[in-house]
Amino acid sequence: MTLEPTSAAIIQLAWARHLGLDDDAFATAAERLASSAVDPGDPSNRIIRADDSAKEFVFLRLFGASVLVGPQWAVDAAAGLPDTELAQHVTLLTLTRSHGGHGRGSSALFFADDLPLRQPSEDLTVSQGNPEAIGLESLCPPDDVNEVGLQGLEHRFTIMHPEDEHATPVACGAYSEWESLLANMGVLVAPPWRRRGLGTLAASIAAHEALASGLTLQWKADVSNSGALAMARSLGFATGGLHASVLLG
CATH class of the missing domain: 3.40.630.30 (Gcn5-related N-acetyltransferase (GNAT))
Structure with a gap:
């Protein structure tokens, strides 16, 4: 199923708030991309938030936009790497090994604003x-x-x-x-x-x-x-x- 445009905007807002970004961070990035000839996967088009107090280094790819959030040293280390590499957990582990990087992994994200209703074949408690x-x-x-x-x-x-x-x-x-x-x-x-x-x-x-x-x-x-x-x-x-x-x- 496909998502309504308003649902995609809600999802982007939720992730922006979760990662400490401005509420309009994804909309601003989309406008910037639409007005330029930059490849969507170009590292220069990423949304970045450097936070030296961060206890986690995060890469997010959401509806074509990519985000990096973490300490400045981690953001700098990842600056020239393409999204395809940052999406791999091993890349993040390698970049953060000297700072004790561990755990978490990589997860695919799925969304829905409506789903078919499934009925059981028998009465269930x-x-x-x-x-x-x-x-x-x-x-x-x-x-x-x-x-x-x-x-x-x-x-x-x-x-x-x-x-x-x-x-x-x-x-x-x-x-x-x-x-x-x-x-x-x-x-x-x-x-x-x-x-x-x-x-x-x-x-x-x-x-x-x-x-x-x-x-x-x-x-x-x-x-x-x-x-x-x-x-x-x-x-x-x-x-x-x-x-x-x-x-x-």
């Missing part, structure tokens, strides 16, 4: 309780739990096993409000219940609750997580960019 989400996490590999971060997503919708008298959780779709404009999405499915469409259904439930609250949807997935990338596309999310970052010190 959906819980919004925290114990059920915690119970689901106990059934999943730690790496999956850490990547999704259900405990940081305040609105959770957990699908319970339809035939289990102990009400075992099998999948959870969740979101949190992000910069008061976006719904940052996450989905976790217990390993025995994967590839049955339950993750897609849980994501759809959470997404429509977020849309009903007036939020635009955001889905971040590690570039190496093929399952999460495929789910975002199957749900109808539109590709919007890429976010790469490292922690410093």
Whole structure:
């Protein structure tokens, strides 16, 4: 699905505020690009914010615009590198190695302002309780739990096993409000219940609750997580960019 122009502007505003940029930073960059013959990927056209107190070095590519935020030394080190290199987590690690750069990684960004409504093939029980989400996490590999971060997503919708008298959780779709404009999405499915469409259904439930609250949807997935990338596309999310970052010190 495609995004409405107003939705793209909302997404840009949310990211501008998240990165400490001026609210109109992306609009100004687009105007500058439209009035010149500069290649969109030219490093000279980047939005840059140098902050020597920053504890993180960030590269963002969003709807064709690129952003660098971090200490001046990191911004200077990245100045001549093309977006294709900065989008790779290993590049950021290399640039920041002497300053203790570590962690984070690179994530693909997907967005939606409307999605098809998916109906279950049978009656299901959906819980919004925290114990059920915690119970689901106990059934999943730690790496999956850490990547999704259900405990940081305040609105959770957990699908319970339809035939289990102990009400075992099998999948959870969740979101949190992000910069008061976006719904940052996450989905976790217990390993025995994967590839049955339950993750897609849980994501759809959470997404429509977020849309009903007036939020635009955001889905971040590690570039190496093929399952999460495929789910975002199957749900109808539109590709919007890429976010790469490292922690410093």
